Amino acid sequence: MKLEAKALQTRRIVLGVTGGIAAYKSAILVRRLKDYGFDVRVVMSHGAQAFITPLTFQALSGYPVHTELLDAEAESGMGHIELARWADLLLIAPASCDSIAKCANGLADDLLSTIYLASKAPVWVAPAMNQQMWAAKSTQRNLTTLVEDGVHIVMPEAGEQACGDVGLGRLAEPEQIAAAVNDFFAQAERDISEKFGLLAGKNVVITAGPTRELIDPVRYISNHSTGKMGFAIAEACYAAGAKVTLISGPVSLNTPNGVQRIQIQTAQEMLEASLQLVEACDVFIATAAVADYRVAHVAEHKIKKAGDELTVSLIKNPDIVATIAQQQQRPFMVGFAAETQNIEEYAKAKLKAKKLDMIACNDVSRSDIGFASDENAMTVFFAEQYHLPQRILEKAAKKDIAMQLVDSIAKALAGS
Template identity: 75%
Template sequence: MSFDLSVIPNKNIVLAVTGGIAAYKSAILVRRLKDAGFNIRVVMTQGALAFITPLTFQALSGNPVHTELLNPEAEAGMGHIELARWADLLLVAPATCDTLAKFATGLADDLLSTLYLATKAPVWVVPAMNQQMWAAKATQRNLATLVDDGVHVIMPDSGSQACGDVGLGRMPEPEAIAYQVKAYFHQAQRAIAEKFGLLAGKRVAITAGPTREAIDPVRYISNHSTGKMGFALAAACYAAGAKVTLIAGPVSLDTPNGVRRVNVQSALQMLDQSLAQLQEGCDIFIATAAVADYRVAEVAEHKIKKSGDELAVNLVKNPDIVATIAQQEKRPFMVGFAAETRQVEEYAAGKLVAKKLDMIACNDVSRADIGFASDQNAMTVFFADQYQLDKRDLEKASKQEISQQLVEAIHDALHFNSLKKDEL
């Protein structure tokens, strides 16, 4: 199983550690959650202190560890109220059967049990205990009560235990727990984006990367495009609430979370998949791919053997994908990209008109700091005349930041268009 390590910033997790040998895994869990961008504050029960020291969690989380119900240094001396208000999620890992019993019966005799009653945040428990304690009727009854109360349970794994028994009761690995936490927050963010995002409800198709035009079964014509800009833009469109299909040439990049990916090799394949998106319904078409202008007229069936000092290869022009899509009867909002090495803005403005685009973003790929393989970019954006929007200079920034600015530009043009339709 592979784990998504994408970052979810500005979310607060209170991680409660209770008294079990699995507490050592909680230290690793703090690291995994921090890697994902979460802010972590750790609560330890008195039992947990017997297995691992607060200093370990303080070093890993970067925050003081909470162990006492009435703490003079906490807000108004009431640490459970302060933590309850701060948390976006209360995660109890490991959760002993004693802790489950306290939660199920509403007992509030320490920091964790009072925090459980005081918080409005979702509560997740990760039970870890001896296999017979897990199977006990009282434990299962308490679990059923917690589930009825809305507590989310991450079920234990089966295997050998510290006591020598074998069976259910092992705490899952920290990576698996972190994965579930991240998936939960991704889904929550997605629900908000689909309702309130800048591209909420829009269907977006994006071409990205190079194409490869075969010469023979071994050789091909291609270019230096890495696809980084298109992939970053796909992620930004998804984060803005759109349903995104990414038509990707041959690149070595992971598919952005939530994005549907279609892999292609040649320009003709990319065109076919682009036209298919129109049939499925497409509101916005973004052409970031560096499509080969020419392909070999006749691809050799077998590898061409070296002979002589020269080799002549006949080339024919590839179709212009973005212009072809723009000419369709039910054309989407069209966004083109122009990667140039000179007269960048002049060429881009000409393409905007010649290809009947709504918007074009151009950059100078001759610059080493923002070229094809760079993680940064700087762009100038032009809009078609009917949008009455001034050109925008996007200063050098990460391709993720540039992508967010491009999403804003697309939204502004679409918003202007909707206002014009309302006036009519």
């Protein structure tokens, strides 16, 4: 999972660090978890402090580190019971052989084992130990007990160990652990969104990015669209509970998590893909900057330079959004208008002419928003039958604009 796919809301993680050379990796793990947007509080065993200092974790997490079960000063602030209640997830990494045995057998003689017993949060354990200790029958019995108790085990990796042995027992890489935790929360939030999200149960098709119209095998006509707005809307629709298919022109963006992506080059290919999906589509969002014209006759080989002028005959491309809007089983249609002047006039005209339900318009003449920017500002207009006033979306990150657009779509659908 890519780091841009952060948890949809801030989640709170208690990270338990136990004794072992792998404790140094937990410092990296704190940083990776925070990269995903998690709030992290660290609990260290006495053994862990022999390998890495609490000050390191305090600097990385931004919070005091908890080390003692019976600490009057800590109990007056966030005591061990409060810390157990605070957590959305308890992650023990590295989990030593001793800490696994305590958790499996219900011992509570230190802060971490007490939090383990006192918390209702999901528990993840990432073991790290000598390969022979990992293979020991008692360790495997304890791990089986934890699994039966509902604990998720992040399996260790094989390789050379600090003691010189080679085998299974190395702590999984921090990036792998953090990504798995983020996936866990993202899926939990997705399950909720599928039932209660603004677009729960809706099938959404989105077009994004530019098209490329070939002149010859090495040249093409295109535009400055980066696809950022369309990809942000795809991510927001998925977060709102929709099944999302993204038809994308050539852009250098990663596919949002949970979104099906269809890659195309030309306007004709985008239209064909759209027509194949329209029958099962509830909402069609056309953010793509489709080339208005294509070359009438694409050269089979590279056109050689000859003379000072080159004449290329162009023919009009199909109007994708208008074509989809005219289908017998017509989805809720959302169009976009990127204009440089007379913004409202052109947007309303396009809304009516193309028989759209909603249109979002932005002023691409502004240097601070638009194609290459991470920010945008828009005005949203609705068809008359929805009886909704225009909505002004002030300048904000494109992800924030996308969420506001999803909210606008949901309001129109609710009133239709």
